[in-house]
Amino acid sequence: METFALAMRKTFRYSFYILALFAILLVLLPDYQILFQSLLLGVGAGIVNTLVLASKVWIVGQSGDNPAVRPKGTGTMLRMMIAGLAAYATFLFPHIFALAGVLIGLFLIQGLSYLIVYRNLK
Template identity: 50%
Template structure:
């Protein structure tokens, strides 16, 4: 589990770095602010989803080691609700967000996880 937590810490570091890059681009490029706002919203949702999945996976790993700890699922409903909330905000406020940016941002943690785990395997 220590390797897993180290890798997830690295993934979250890259996620927060990419959030900072998008925030800087938002300030520097006023012409594409709507897309960057959408991307930022999706990335925040993705980061929260990744944190929920990490916490649930960590708890399942602890339950495998210690029988007193009870695992309670993988948090799928919470992750669906977070993604749904991001999509709802996009649909409710079309003047501030576009769907393409939110959808791209929602896949941030998955993409970063795959890349960091592939780099580690080599």
């Protein structure tokens, strides 16, 4: 589980770097304000989704060491509801967010976490 914890620490560190980069670009490039606001929403939702998944995987890992710990699922419905809430906010406020940016932000963090975990398990 130490390898997994290290991978998740790196994932969250790089995710917050990406979040900060998009916030800086939002300030520096006001012409692309809608795109960067959408990316910020998507990355924020992606970070929450990764946090939920990491906590559930941690509990499953702990159940291997201690049989008294009972995992209760992988949080798929919660993660789908978070992504759905981000998409719903996009449709509620089309003048603030664009769906393409939100989806890119969501998948960017998931792809980043898969890449970092895969590289740490080698």
